[in-house]
Amino acid sequence: MPKPHLLYVAWGYPPARGAGMYRALATANAYAEAGWRVTVLTATRETFASLTGTDELAEQQIHSAITVVRVPFDLSRGETNLSRWTRLRVASPLLWSFLKALAERAAFPEPRYGAWRVPLVSAAREVHRRSPVDLVISTANPNVDFLPGYYLNKSHGIPYVMDYRDTWHLDMYRGSRIGSRSSRSARWERKLIKHSSEVWFVNKPILEWHAKEFPADAAKFHVVTNGFDPEYLQGQVDRISSAAGLTYGYLGTIYGPMPVRETLEGWRQARKLSPILAKSTLEIHGRLGHYSVPNAEILELIESYAGDGVRYMGIVSKTQVAEVYSRFDALLLILGQSTYITSGKVFEYAGTGLPIASLHHPETASTTVLQDYPRWVAAADVSVDSFANAIVELSTMALDSDSNAQDEARESAAQFERLRQLEPRISEWTRQVMSEGGNK
Amino acid sequence: MTPLTVLLLVANDSEATERLGSQYQSAGLAEAIAAAVNRNVVLTIATRNPEKHANKSYSRDAIIHSMRAERAPLVDRLLLVMGAEKLRTTLSTSPIGRLINSLSATDPSRIFARAYRQKPANASGHFDLVIAFDTAAIRTAWSFNKRDSTTAAVFGDAAAIAYLRDNN
Structure with a gap:
């Protein structure tokens, strides 16, 4: 057949x-x-x-x-070679864009x-x-x-x-x-x-x-x-956390109404509460906004926390995620509030077996995904204080874990493949x- | 080999100083273009505010051409007398008004084109590439290509470097 x-x-x-x-x-x-x-x-x-x-x-x-x-x-629309621009487009880019949008909508309303x-x-x-x-x-x-x-x-x-x-x-x-x-x-x-x-x-x-x-x-x-696609996590090295300093990580796209400012402020506050976090860093990997060029506003916000050990590390290919996760002691799951948004990264985060702090509103669809994950802390609400507490609690979890904890957590996440x-x-x-x- | 002649048209000087300044800190724009084509480059920056671009990292090795004339072009003087700017401001509050503005003589791209026509750079010469730095400079750059198809015209410095890489 x-x-x-x-x-x-x-x-x-x-x-x-x-x-x-x-x-x-x-x-x-x-x-x-x-x-x-x-x-x-x-x-x-x-x-x-x-x-x-x-x-x-x-x-x-x-x-x-x-x-x-x-x-x-x-x-x-994004043509930069001006020899391809029509006379109408040069005469009024505004009129050209309007007519273009009209033609697109006539074909299909998107x-x-x-x-x-x-x-x-x-x-x-x-x-x-x-x-x-x-x-x-x-x-x-x-x-x-x-x-x-x-x-x-x-x-x-x-x-x-x-x-x-x-x-x-x-x-x-x-x-x-x-x-x-x-x-x-x-x-x-x-x-x-x-x-x-x-x-x-x-x-x-x-x-x-x-x-x-x-x-x-x-x-x-x-x-x-x-x-999550387990093949991308192959090669991830298990992490032995040390009180000399931890590396927290975020890997994913930052866009829309995500509590980024609260996270960064919470991180700053957590560093004041915990001497270990004061020696720790937060690495942000991934896209800032939906385009290949990083969103300037988000980048500026992140860079303003450079003195607090926050670093923007750039875009990551999926084929490099295992290497990136190997750098982290713990993960921050930053999401906008929505009962409808699960986010793809919650599954991959769980697949790493690393401790995770959910920094988002409790009524977000991803909460139900992680409720049985053994290495999870969740902020009580979206506020700097709650985020700081969750970040501190996460450091304790990372440092108190025994050598099997990452494997066990990874096993519990196998259902999310x-x-x-x-x-x-x-x-x-x-x-x-x-x-x-x-x-x- | 003869050097590549490039003209950068700048209508929005503040944006140019800020963006080009942060982008070409170690090497000037002329150097960046030369590296893309592996050829000597003569870069001319045409602007109505030449002093803003003098002694900047990005303008290193570039000729700065002033488009500032003793007297504004006749059309601009007439528009000034007629109070066209006031009408433009009023029209800009509605979508249809903005559309009318974009087609009128007060559109920044037309003002820039008139200024350039009155004081062109390298009046008798030829440019291999004309770069419109901003939207108001597009009309002028486009006209170069329409008059002489051997002059390439692109929008944006990054696009210019990509264009040269692809075509060399």
Whole structure:
């Protein structure tokens, strides 16, 4: 029997940088590993070089059996070669941008990504024409990624799965709806969900919100949580903490309403409370903001705490995380308040076996993830005092741990491995497609 | 080999001194460009406030060209008499007003272009590359390329260095 063919659609696929890329990379790899022929539709390398920065090491992790089709993405907004600027754009960049946005919205109601609809859908049709597709899985955002599945379903009856890494009309920080239910994008979402075979969400609170919004479709909703990729943690060296000084670490993207200022102030206060912390350092690794250039405001804030042993260490490739975690005695989990945000890094943090301090509001989705993790302290609320206390408590935990503590903690986190989250969906789709004969 | 002739157009002098100053502390911009093309570079910085760029690390080895003229261009003098700036300020409070402003003679890119036309740098010569440092300098840089396609025009100093690396 021929191998089933999966068309996987992800704008943010390697070498794109960004937290969501790893879910896309792992999902496509997992299907390839499970015996599927996988074709990935994504944007061009130039797109990522220009917008997100690139991670070539992540690109090397793409399963060798996967075919990657790169669909051109309009980069004219960021065009710096002025010979390519039209007379209209030079006459009024404002008018040009307005007309550009209008054209994008006409194609699909998603700012900056709408124009990708036409080349993306035609690339999907071409893939299907050359080699019939059995299943389409799309991961968003951008939500335009969902369209190839919808159109192949409409024209050829191919089932499609919508994988929501993020949400479309739910403001995850406020818990409120974005936009009206009758807006064009809301109508698109309704239509896409209605015709889909499955919809995946990263946690239960997000699924429940959508189940209320789309009760008729709720039966096909599934939680496929994020997880950590153990292969990236291979080579992490166990840490023996010393009272001579500890290294606290944060590894991840800093953006949006995260309590960064409270964390840094809490760190400063904790150093006054603890002589050991006074000799310790806090290293911040990862992206500041969503772009390849660090957000100047966040960078300035971090650098203003240099006298307190705080250092910004730059962007880290996923393939270097084991090395970075090996430097740390303890981890700070800094998150914005939201019952809907789990964050991908909470799983990876747990996978390290290191002591973790949660510096966020207790009503944040990641709290439930860590509640059985043996090396965990949580701030009582978002305040400098609570954060300082948690940071001090964390130092005691790191220093009082015996030599088995890291291994035990790591074992308790094995349930969060990404493949374990994906496995049920892979098995189910393999069974369904194979029972239907495959290769429509 | 003849040196590469580069013109940097600066409309917003405060932003330029701050950003270029922090970016080119050890080597000047001319040196950074020369390193990218492995060739000698003659860099001219065209500005209405030359004194702001004198003796700065980034302007090392650069010719600073003053666009400041005895008299402002006729259009600018007329606009001043007509109180156009007041109208511009009023219009800038609404989106449609900002759009009108962007198409009007009071748009900073047009003001800069008129100033440059009145006092061009290297009047009879040719530039291999023209860099618009900021948005108000784009129109002037773009015109260089439209007049002579052998003159490359880019927006931003980092883009200029990337462009030279890619095209050499």
